[in-house]
Amino acid sequence: MNKNLFALKGNIVYSQDKNNLVTAASSYLVCEDGKVAGIFKTIPKQYEGICVEDYGIKLIIPGLTDLHVHAPQFTYRSxxxxxxxxxWLNTYAFPEEAKYAQVEYAKKAYGRFARALSASATTRAAIFATLHVPATFILMDLLDQTGVQAYIGKVNMDRNSSDNLIETAEQSALDTENWLKECVGRYKNVKPILTPRFIPSCTDELMERIGELQRKYNVPLQSHLSENASEIAWVQQLHPDTKCYGEAYQKYGVFGGNCPTIMAHCVHPNKTELELMDKNGVYIAHCPQSNMNLCSGVAPVRTYLDRNMRIGLGSDVAGGADLSIFKAMADTIRASKLRWTLKDKALAPITVPEAFYMATKGGGSFWGKVGSFEEGYEFDAVVLDDSNLEGSEEFSLQQRLERMIYLSDDRNVIHKYIKGIKTR
Amino acid sequence: MNKNLFALKGNIVYSQDKNNLVTAASSYLVCEDGKVAGIFKTIPKQYEGICVEDYGIKLIIPGLTDLHVHAPQFTYRSxxxxxxxxxWLNTYAFPEEAKYAQVEYAKKAYGRFARALSASATTRAAIFATLHVPATFILMDLLDQTGVQAYIGKVNMDRNSSDNLIETAEQSALDTENWLKECVGRYKNVKPILTPRFIPSCTDELMERIGELQRKYNVPLQSHLSENASEIAWVQQLHPDTKCYGEAYQKYGVFGGNCPTIMAHCVHPNKTELELMDKNGVYIAHCPQSNMNLCSGVAPVRTYLDRNMRIGLGSDVAGGADLSIFKAMADTIRASKLRWTLKDKALAPITVPEAFYMATKGGGSFWGKVGSFEEGYEFDAVVLDDSNLEGSEEFSLQQRLERMIYLSDDRNVIHKYIKGIKTR
Structure with missing residues (x-):
């Protein structure tokens, strides 16, 4: 007997690939065992009698993915x-993160983050916590309850930080291994991910230990790459034997390949790095708002898309002010336009279908078959009510999606399903 | 006996000048005869017993000014x-504006615009209608009821448009003169403003007639200037005798000086234009989101501020997707950062106090003493409830304002006073 069998009825939009949106007006999206069974104009015979939630003219889209966000920075976003x-790290980020040594503070602050993420259209997220294991468990506990499928990382950092936010390589590795062990079997929705902050924060010894843990426990890894010119120059000083920043991760076996890896930003890759990222299948978390706010620049997204590299979007709170991945889509398009206008006519601006693809299927694929409504994809769906914008009946489904990208907020997100479970 | 005498109590923030915010925690903002009488820690003796609206820890800021917005384009924003x-004009803007020949359409569409503007933090606006006089009156009637102090312009355009959105020079001038006469004494809150669309839309004959009307009726004028490279090249072809786009207005006496003038965009001024704008006191409506969306570029706002030129912000709906002037502030800052990062290290990014100044006192000064809480300024005040962001008690008043700039929406705007009248 089938479990978790039901249908949503409404106006369906999803990405088939980076250039094509599929729309299905007034159709049934069937969920079977937590996966998409299909989209139908009328309920097929084999599904007759199943429960149908009829959302009328509302939009139904795949859940959005946030490939890069710092949960402890949410408190001071904007x-x-x-x-x-x-x-910026020394002045704002590190002092705030140091507060998470206190579990009471972590409970309050992570509670805010979990509420906001839960209210958003995001169904999948790759999240940085802090170096503190107890606080990281608090975050994992809270997120697990929301249903959001999240990779959450205890951060590793043993150099170039403040006295109140630093570990030794030995302690960092031990804490991380114990944390990984304690996570086993503890959660339904969240999973651990190795999270060396970035090369300047991690000694060679610590990177070595993290590489070993990665191979021993077979967990994915997330970090930062080529965000800012000064950072890149610093990494070059720290690893003079490398031809690019990415090689400083590659040295320890944690730059894609057998290690599923998300690298945030990738604003300034050189040719060597671009080719290494491509060859190793590294996931790029494009964070346009953060890259504007911190004057980092604009990543060559068009290049990444043309090469069919793996790319999704990140809010990068609190480099980004806003947790909304709809806003990340709008910012992706706007930043690409300014890059084209001010700097480089070779890279054409990003389109709405491309931005939506990155926010759904592009980033979602880090979790497997996620981010689309094709048959067999995990059933992550968001129901959007755009009636506050008035005039929905005048527009095509693609136009209504476009209005959500530019104008939506959490009011528009009225229901959310993750792996077939209604969480909102 | 004093009329319109009351106080608001709350956490007050306003711009003294472009570099300095003034904050007054838990203070009384006194209104007398529609003007600011002062800010006080305790109610002074002469105001004892006046009505006090106590807004607790909420923020009270001056109303925001939208120096450039196209009301008929609101329907298809984003x-x-x-x-x-x-x-873009030929494909999207002109076909939509042609619909305003029908008064029923205008009533419905302008109704949406009026509701949204009323719900926003904007208290002053300079608005383009279409060339249609009946629809323009509908917009003026609707806006007058909201209390928003708006300059509204029947658009003039007699060339380079579509067949269903064009006038003759003669008809345009006659319609405009009749419209100006009919406006006299008709409105409490809105006023007419001459609105030649832009040089490519107006023949020399029409510009001549508009200049005459300006001098005869002494009304201000709004138009577009140096938004986009192709547009600038076109104006140069149309007026080969000019050294800059601005001179094509100057020829007809409608480029500042004795004619109070708002020019939208000013993204690409040459040296001659910059000096002419400065000398003539032309108001610049900086529209950063539109300039990103339409790949126009980023205006040299730092140059304008350093020269103490007259500048405010515009949403430029529907080049801009969003009517919020808070978002225009955030976009001003972000666009200036990308300009600095990608193009020109000589012009430092715009700061939060500078963006807030432009959105309040900078643009407001087109109406006189507007956009500040200094004594004698018109009493335009907005009450903001930022409790949905959580943690207000942890931040300074300037930080809370900053959060509103980056994260607010119409939910945060809970009350609005314009010239001392509560409109929301």
Whole structure:
């Protein structure tokens, strides 16, 4: 007997590939065992009598993926964006993250983050916590309850930080291994991910230990790459034997290949790095708002898409002010236009279908068959009510999606299903 | 006996000048005869017993000014931003504006615009209607009821448009003169403003007639200037005797000086134009989101501020997708950062106090003493409830304002006073 069998009825939009949106007006999206069974104009014979939630003229889209977000920075999002990356970390990010040594603070602050993420259209996320294991468990506990499918990382950092936010390589590796072990069997929805902060934060010894843990426990890894010119120069000083920043991860076996890897930003890849990322199948978390706010630049997204590289979008709170991946789509398009206008006519601006693809199927594929409504994909669906914008009846489904990208907020997200479970 | 005498109590923030925010925690903002009488820690003796609306910890800021917005384009905001200016006008803007020949359509569509503007933090606006006089009156009637102090313009355009959206020079001038006469004494809150669309839309004959009307009726004027490279080249072809786009207005006496003038965009001024704008006191309506969406570029706002030129912000719906002037502030900052990062390190990014100044006192000064809470300024005040962002108690008033700039929407705007009248 089938479990978890039901249908949503409404106006369906999803990405088939980066250039094509599929729309199905007034159709049934059938969920069977947590997966998409198909989209139908009328309920087929084999599904007769199943429960149908009829959402009328509302939009139904795949859940969105946030490939890069710092949960502990959520509290001060939108503040202190008057610096570039390295001074910004020391002035704002590190002092805030140090507070998560206190579990009471972590409970309060992560509670806010979990509520906001839960209210958003995001159904999958790759999240940085802090170096503190107890606080990381608090975040994992809270997120697990939301149903959001999240990879969450205890951060590793043993150099170039403040005295109150640093570990030794030995302690960092031990804490990480114990944390990985404690995670086993503990969660339904969240999973651990190795999270060396970035090369300047991790000694060679620590990177070595993280590489070993990756191979021993077979967990994925997330970090930062080529965000900012000063950062890249610093990495070159720290690893003078490398031809690019990415090689400093590659040295330890944690730059894609057998290690599923998300690298945030990738704003300034050189040719060697671009080819290495491509060859190794590294996931790019494009974070356009953060890259604007911190004066990092604009990543060559058109190049990544043309090469069919793996790419999704990230809010990068609190480099980004906003947790909304709809806004990340709009920012992707706008930043690409300014890059084209001000800097480089060779890379054409990103289109709405391309931005939507990255926000759904592009980033979602880090979790497998996620981010689309093709048969066999995990049933992550978001129901959007756009009636507050008025005039829905005048527009095509693609236009209504476009209005959501530019104008939606959490009010428009009225229901959310993750792996076939209604979470909102 | 004093009329219209009351106080608001709350956390007050306003711009003293472009570099300095003034904050007054838990203070009284006194209104007398529609003007600011002062800000006080305790109610002074002469105001004892006046009505006090106590807004607790909520923020009270001056109303925002939208120096450039196309009301008839509101219906399709966020759509069709896949082109640059000139094809965009022909493909999206002109066909939509042609619909306003029908008064029933105008009533419905302008109703939406009026509701949205009323719900926003904007208290002053300079608005383009269409060339249709009956529809323009509908817009003026609707806006007058909202209390928003708006300049509204019947558009003039007698060339380079579609067959269903064009006038003769003669008819345009006659319609405009009759419209100006009919406006006299008709409205409490809105006023007419001359609105030649832009040089490519107006023959020399029409510009001549508009200049005459300006001098005869002493009304201000709004138009577009140097938004896009193709547009600028076209104006140069149309007026080969000019050294800059601005001179094509100057020829007809409608480029500042004795004619109070708002020019939208000003993205690409040459040296001659910059100096002419400065000398003539032309108001610049900076529209960063539109300039990103339509790939126009980023205006040299730092140059304008350094020269103490007159500048405010515009949403430029529907080149801009969003009517919020808070978003225009955030976009001003972000666009200036990308300009600095990608193009020109000589012009430092715009700061939060500078963006807030432009959105309040900068643009507001087109109406006189508007956009500040200094004594004698018109009493335009907006009450903001930022409790949905959580943690207000942890932040300074400037930080709370910053959060509103990056994260607010119409939910945060809970009350609005314009010239001392509560409109929301």
């Amino acid at each position: 503040l202190g964006m008057d610096m570039e990356l390295l001074p | 759509l069709g931003m896949d082109m640059e200016l000139l094809p």
